Amino acid sequence: MKIQHPYLMFLGDAPDQLAAKTASGIVHWRRDWCLGQFQLPACKADLGLPEMTIAGALAAGCRTLVIGVANRGGVIPDAWIPTMVDALEGGMDIAAGLHQRVADIGDVAKAADTNGRQLFDVRHPTRSFNVGSGERRPGKRLLTVGTDCSVGKMYTALAIDQALQAENVKSDFRATGQTGIFIAGDGVSVDAVVSDFISGATEWLTPANDPDHWDLVEGQGSLFHPSYAGVTMGLVHGAQPDALVVCHEPTRTHMRGLPHQPLPDIQTCIDGHLAAARLTNPDAVCVGVAVNSSGLASDEERRRCLTDIAAQTGLPAVDPVIDGVAAIVTKLT
């Protein structure tokens, strides 16, 4: 069950641009799926899309109202509900990336039911999975891993997917988090899966494929992050990656959210993730380092950082946003 595009992007009363981070990511990677945006009067976020009413969006062909905005206090404001009900009554589905499920809102659930529409709460898995088997399956897979959380794993996987498609290599981006799921149209929010089934859910997400097909699997967390390493471990085993790309943010002074926890150095991070990957794919190799250099002050500092990492690891080191990922993609084809 894929989320159908084109999308109308719902911004609600987002207090600032950061609250619309998920929506911004969707527009960046799927601009042609996003026909318009809908703001409530207090909204302070702007995606640069045409303003549309629900009626206008329906006329333009929008099929899903996408709620890619953080809500205050984790609760969906009553003020959002009439717009959602209008969209459902007009024939759109709703896809939401909130902690609270839109399917749990009585009026929204009722309108979806009455009008035969779908509600996608992308943070919440709606199917069950088998436990992972670790059995080899055909097709090639690349998994982005990282020295920490939020260092560019989704961006890097999407950039490599785009570059492969530009070379007519068969590929699919495989989403494991909410923003990625909106961008792919489907996927599994792996950190919300019951822990017995992490690797099984990942196997389901990245099934057997043509021998020359690449899955670009969005990584989560880090084996070196004490909060989330279990998720990462299951993801590594389930993806059974042929190739890893390590993502890194060079200005971090500690693991995200944990002031007491130091970052691993890059080589330790590569070695740790490769050792885990080789349990289910003995041929796994690391093919590059993706550096989010946006926190570095000067172009010279950025250059030196990449040169140092490349020298230390013997791998291509790029900032995907600035340099692209050609140096990494070369190693796949």
Add this chain to the structure above:
Amino acid sequence: MKIQHPYLMFLGDAPDQLAAKTASGIVHWRRDWCLGQFQLPACKADLGLPEMTIAGALAAGCRTLVIGVANRGGVIPDAWIPTMVDALEGGMDIAAGLHQRVADIGDVAKAADTNGRQLFDVRHPTRSFNVGSGERRPGKRLLTVGTDCSVGKMYTALAIDQALQAENVKSDFRATGQTGIFIAGDGVSVDAVVSDFISGATEWLTPANDPDHWDLVEGQGSLFHPSYAGVTMGLVHGAQPDALVVCHEPTRTHMRGLPHQPLPDIQTCIDGHLAAARLTNPDAVCVGVAVNSSGLASDEERRRCLTDIAAQTGLPAVDPVIDGVAAIVTKLT
């Protein structure tokens, strides 16, 4: 909320002794909590306890009906329900380790509600957890890990707990699976926790304690089992163990349930689990190897196996069932 003992052990219509494996484990470790057993006519399992009716169990002081028996096809037979309702009406709680929740059976839920009794479905976490922080906390912790699943991790942790208590060392067994939870009276079935919260649930289960207090934490899975390594990883990080004991079954030819997956050698298993443990406790050490030697043919073979492992690893190697765990406990006190 602890499960209250004494227990009446419900065996239902268990088709053989193996179906009552959980119940047997409870009786082995908590014989004095188990006052009697209740069998339906077709029952083929026997715990060697006095037969008791519900009325007899109530008169003897039983406070909980424990359903520690595997059910056919994962569904609770209608034939079990009247006994459960009788127990609740008489004033007992029910604790069950089934996949199906007893709380989902209408008549049982209603009887519990009417009579103000508790239903414990020990496979299903009923509380939410924070994500793990990885912050150091006082108290000492030992975690049993393994080359595979089902190699004696619960038994070993319980045996060490018992040995420490015999020496008047403050200690608690911390249960992470269903049988362990019946034995401890509480705990968390970690493989049923949402994957984002594995390490957080384990931190909750093994909280700050006196500096000379030991938590003996029941391990799950193995970092080398492709199905469950994510659970193990979160458990290792959350427990932040000072000491690991590696459990091993020397006759296994492959990882449990996965004919294609070889076992790690013991030193690789020690090194892998120690590397993971040191992320949240840099002082973690491995203090021994617990070998389930029940599959070895002769006492000579058993001796040779233990001697070889001790020589290879430089650690005490014992079969806890035959040799006890004194050689390991010596390293803790």
